[in-house]
Amino acid sequence: FDIEVTPRSPHDRLSQALKTMAFNLQAADQENRMRRWKQDGLLDLAEAMRGRLTIQELSNRIVQSLCRHLNSVSGVIYLVVSGTHKEGLQWSGSHAAPLGIDKDKVFDLGDGFIGQAANKMGATLWSDLSRFQWSIATGIGTIQPTALLLAPFHNDGKPRGVIALAFLEPPEDRVVQFFEEIMNAIAMAFETAQARPLADALNASRAMAT
Numbered sequence: 001f002d003i004e005v006t007p008r009s010p011h012d013r014l015s016q017a018l019k020t021m022a023f024n025l026q027a028a029d030q031e032n033r034m035r036r037w038k039q040d041g042l043l044d045l046a047e048a049m050r051g052r053l054t055i056q057e058l059s060n061r062i063v064q065s066l067c068r069h070l071n072s073v074s075g076v077i078y079l080v081v082s083g084t085h086k087e088g089l090q091w092s093g094s095h096a097a098p099l100g101i102d103k104d105k106v107f108d109l110g111d112g113f114i115g116q117a118a119n120k121m122g123a124t125l126w127s128d129l130s131r132f133q134w135s136i137a138t139g140i141g142t143i144q145p146t147a148l149l150l151a152p153f154h155n156d157g158k159p160r161g162v163i164a165l166a167f168l169e170p171p172e173d174r175v176v177q178f179f180e181e182i183m184n185a186i187a188m189a190f191e192t193a194q195a196r197p198l199a200d201a202l203n204a205s206r207a208m209a210t
Contacts (some may be wrong), residue, residue: 041178044065048061052196055194058189062093062163067165069178074145075163079190081106087109088107089115091103091104098135118161123176124149125176126149134148145166160190161187
């Protein structure tokens, strides 16, 4: 949507009014496009989180939806797990996972770029990945992302997980904003999925008792 109006003179009120109108129309068009883009992403994510999914199924479907909508080439979800003495972050699901990823490794909260992201309230964008090993196999070789976007999701004020998305080009501001805005919904989805086995067991126990 592009309209160009050139006033004939500083006193050309009609052209000035038309120019202002064109600017307002362009701004409204951009807002509508942004709104539709967000709605498309939210609908796709909601569909991905539907159903009685396991934790890994939910993780894979969430990261696949985000990669698809945000044009990310790779993504990984880490969930907080309880260890012998402390909590840490462990792989839970991925899409086009980086080569050599150790799915059994547990990152200490606050340690490394994954652990540090868990203790923050917003997204962190890394645009220098020279010291990170994040290569992706394509079938005909490997590609190296140039930007990494990480955001935590919380429950009751405590970190519950971190999502990391890799990009070939630094993401736009709208991508970072959308990424941050959906974290509460993702936290609720994992909370429900994690509580489901216990709820199912309780329901089965009640059914046997009747």
